[in-house]
Amino acid sequence: MVIKAQHVKKIYRSGQLRIEALSDISLEIAQGEMVAVMGPSGCGKTTLLNCLSGLDTIDEGDIYIRGDNLRDLSERERTAYRAQHMGFIFQDFNLLPVLSAVENVELPLLVTRVPSQKARRRALEMLDIVDLSDRARHRPAELSGGQRQRVTIARALVNNPALVWADEPTGNLDSTTASDIMNLLLQLNREQQQTFVIVTHAHDIGEQVHRIISMRDGKIV
């Protein structure tokens, strides 16, 4: 199993308020699986993604990524692990405005010390895969929403991560662009056996993945 969660609990505290965002979550996700996490607003989908990927810590239970208990890794080790083995596709894009598309895409490679010429070649290859070769020198502000999302996808996948986390990857896009992007993710999953965990409200995405994890009130139902 690439991901294994056992009896995970996550509690947010703000002032007097105590919100149990995840209550007793146990799940397993296999290598090469494409899973959608679905459920009503506020049920804990984003929290689950943040906890499983080690972006956030949990209050109880255990999360194993490829057999390693996240609890046993330091913050620094978790960060290095994410940089090497994980890709993130989040809706608010997070692209650096002063960098061009190709510079944004090659960033994860430079961070992991891939030589610059090799990084540039690979970044251009990824931009070609997402069909944006002709926009490589454009900055994010000079791209459409769908194009920016495709740059985000190219950046998330540039270092061939074993595990890709996507939070509403098609949320802000028109239906044609959304289905192009979904087809791209499905193709990458088929061809490269990458594992995808996708948070979504879109039922058409739910119909295309291998499995749906349904959540309600912090629980899997």
Ligand SMILES: Nc1ncnc2c1ncn2[C@@H]1O[C@H](COP(=O)(O)OP(=O)(O)OP(=O)(O)O)[C@@H](O)[C@H]1O
């Ligand atoms: N940083 C935080 N501090 C306090 N409470 C939080 C925090 N983040 C999320 N919550 C609460 O935890 C619960 C789960 O939130 P989460 O964002 O995981 O839901 P979601 O299913 O992703 O929702 P949506 O579909 O609306 O994005 C909600 O009740 C939310 O208000």
